[in-house]
Every structure is written in structure tokens, then in C-alpha cells.
Amino acid sequence: MSEQGLAIRDGNLFIAPVVNVQGALQRYQDMKDFIEGILRKDVDYGVIPGTGKPTLLKPGAEKLTTFFGLSAEFQIIEKDEDWTGKDHDGEPFFNYWYKCRITRNGKIVAEGEGSCNSFEKKYRYRSANIKCPSCGAETVIEGKAEFGGGWLCWKKKGGCGAKFKTGDKSIEDQPRGQVKNPDVADIVNTLQKMAQKRAYIAAVLLATNASEYFTQDIEDYIDADFVAVDPEPAKPKAQPQPPAPSNNGQDLVDVAIAEGGEVVEDEAVEYYNRSTMSLETAEGVTSSDGTRYGDLPTDKLAYMANAIQKAMKKNGMSHEKHEEHQMKLDAIRVILASRDG
Numbered sequence: 001m002s003e004q005g006l007a008i009r010d011g012n013l014f015i016a017p018v019v020n021v022q023g024a025l026q027r028y029q030d031m032k033d034f035i036e037g038i039l040r041k042d043v044d045y046g047v048i049p050g051t052g053k054p055t056l057l058k059p060g061a062e063k064l065t066t067f068f069g070l071s072a073e074f075q076i077i078e079k080d081e082d083w084t085g086k087d088h089d090g091e092p093f094f095n096y097w098y099k100c101r102i103t104r105n106g107k108i109v110a111e112g113e114g115s116c117n118s119f120e121k122k123y124r125y126r127s128a129n130i131k132c133p134s135c136g137a138e139t140v141i142e143g144k145a146e147f148g149g150g151w152l153c154w155k156k157k158g159g160c161g162a163k164f165k166t167g168d169k170s171i172e173d174q175p176r177g178q179v180k181n182p183d184v185a186d187i188v189n190t191l192q193k194m195a196q197k198r199a200y201i202a203a204v205l206l207a208t209n210a211s212e213y214f215t216q217d218i219e220d221y222i223d224a225d226f227v228a229v230d231p232e233p234a235k236p237k238a239q240p241q242p243p244a245p246s247n248n249g250q251d252l253v254d255v256a257i258a259e260g261g262e263v264v265e266d267e268a269v270e271y272y273n274r275s276t277m278s279l280e281t282a283e284g285v286t287s288s289d290g291t292r293y294g295d296l297p298t299d300k301l302a303y304m305a306n307a308i309q310k311a312m313k314k315n316g317m318s319h320e321k322h323e324e325h326q327m328k329l330d331a332i333r334v335i336l337a338s339r340d341g
């Protein structure tokens with residue numbers, strides 16, 4: 001039999017989809033609502049003008065992980081640490097390669113890999129600033145030709161205002177532009193985190209089927225530091241709540257919903273893991289008035305947990321809402337457990 005023959009399929013074979021159309025539509029809508037209602041531009045994802053899909057950032061990947069009830073674990077596949085540079089022409093070299101495994105209830109959902117090494121342009125080089133011979137600050141700029149050229153220690157950048165003539169050796173003999181980073185060994189931790197982050201985002205995109213909405217292509221953009229422009233955390237889109245029938249616990253449910261908060265980002269590389277949520281993460285969840293769960297008294301937390309549990313027993317709750325409630329409940333449990341005894 002030829003190899004080609006192997007590829008001929010049985011004409012009677014019918015492969016049924018594992019998800020029905022209604023389920024797929026619902027999932028698509030849930031995802032769309034989540035992205036539009038919860039994820040914040042420039043914090044959770046970035047958009048570069050002129051490019052197609054936005055780029056998923058680590059905080060956004062963490063929210064997707066929470067939303068889908070996933071856990072992430074890391075495994076180092078390979079590393080290369082040449083501290084003295086003996087194998088790299090005297091230049092220290094570091095390379096890290098990680099695998100991120102995404103699981104849900106112990107079952108593997110997806111795996112992603114990511115690596116990072118010190119020969120990447122942004123780690124291998126740094127731009128050398130000219131040091132002012134007078135004050136020592138790295139604030140020297142080139143004077144504009146129309147103002148006579150030369151060099152100026154710029155006061156606006158914290159310099160002393162000293163001026164230097166074009167051709168001044170104390171300025172012009174200094175290395176300028178891209179120079180090799182002399183402290184590569186100091187960024188080992190950064191390289192490891194970056195490799196993990198790349199693996200993590202790749203795995204989350206796969207696990208959540210989010211590559212339809214996001215890309216990971218633009219590495220430098222992912223690595224950029226973002227500052228939230230909007231001081232108000234984005235709220236989930238207003239969910240029309242049916243008018244509360246009196247006295248069936250709805251008041252408690254309303255309290256629980258009103259207490260709705262969102263996970264506060266932690267700058268440290270700490271992947272949110274629902275089944276083993278850290279106390280730090282749990283305490284960082286905030287209620288609608290910005291109070292950290294960690295700052296709430298035990299009786300208030302217990303009351304909220306009770307209300308959330310009641311709310312979750314109601315039918316017709318969206319998957320998204322259910323997950324959100326589950327996250328809050330987990331956070332409260334972790335905090336209460338830590339306070340016990």
C-alpha cells in the first residue's frame with residue numbers, strides 16, 4: 001500500500017463535533033463579553049496601530065486563566081549558563097527554555113514553550129548615556145546646530161546645565177549609542193521570568209482558543225511596561241439583574257454582587273492558580289469600594305461567602321458570573337483558613 005493510500009479516509013466516517021453549535025456560540029459570546037467587559041487595553045492587552053490583532057499581555061493572560069478555572073505550572077526544559085563567557089568569546093551568556101503546562105481539574109489542556117537568552121538585542125546591549133564631566137549625571141544631550149551645536153548637561157533631566165564645545169574629548173571619547181551590557185549576570189532572573197512569561201502566554205492562547213482575538217507575535221510589545229491610563233478599574237459590563245423578588249435571599253445575593261471586585265495585579269511573576277490560590281492573591285482581591293478582601297473583618301467575609309454561595313446555587317447564572325463568584329469564594333476561603341487558629 002502506498003503512503004498516499006493511507007490518507008484515503010473511509011467515506012462513511014463522520015466526525016461529529018465535540019461541541020454543538022449552540023455551545024460554541026455561547027462560548028464565543030462569553031469570551032467576547034469577557035474581553036470587552038473585563039480586559040483593559042494597555043494593561044491586559046496592547047494594540048499597536050496598523051497591526052491586526054491585539055497582543056495579549058501577562059495580566060490579561062492571568063485573567064483568562066482565572067476565568068477558565070485553569071492552573072499553570074512550569075518546567076525548565078533547557079538552560080545554558082556561561083557565567084564567564086568561556087564558550088562565547090569571553091562574553092557571558094544565559095539561555096532559558098521553559099514549558100508551561102495549563103491544566104484544568106488536573107487534566108492537561110495545553111502546553112506552551114518559551115525561551116529567552118542574553119544575546120537578544122535588548123538584553124545584550126544598552127544605550128550608553130553620556131556622563132557629564134562636571135556633575136557626573138547621565139544627562140548630556142547634543143546641542144542643536146542652530147544654537148551652535150556642542151553639548152549640554154540638560155537641567156530638565158536633572159543635569160547641572162554645563163555646556164561643552166563640539167570636539168570636547170571629555171564628552172566625545174565616551175562610548176555612545178549601543179554598547180554591550182556589562183552586567184549581563186544581573187539580568188538572569190529577568191531572563192528566566194521572560195522565558196516563563198512567553199511560555200505562559202503561548203499556553204494560555206492555546207488553552208483558551210484566544211488566538212482568534214490575540215497574538216503573541218510582537219515580543220517587544222509584550223515586554224513593555226504598561227501604566228494604567230484609566231485610574232478606575234474596568235467593571236464588568238452591567239448585567240441586567242431581574243428585579244429582586246422580596247425575601248428569598250435576593251438581598252444577600254445583591255450584597256454579594258455589589259461586593260464584586262476583581263483581582264489586583266501583582267507585579268511579581270506569580271501565576272494565579274485557583275486551586276492553590278496564594279494568600280497574597282486572595283487578600284489582593286478587592287470589593288467594589290476598593291477595600292482589599294485582606295482588610296475585611298472575618299465576620300464580614302463569612303457573610304459574603306454565605307451570600308455568594310447562595311447566589312451560585314441559583315439557576316441561569318452565566319458561566320462568566322459563576323467563575324467570578326467561584327474566584328471570590330476561593331479567595332475568601334483562603335483568607336479565612338489563614339485566620340483560623
Ligand SMILES: [Zn+2]
Nearest residue numbers: 132135153160
Ligand atoms: Zn552636569
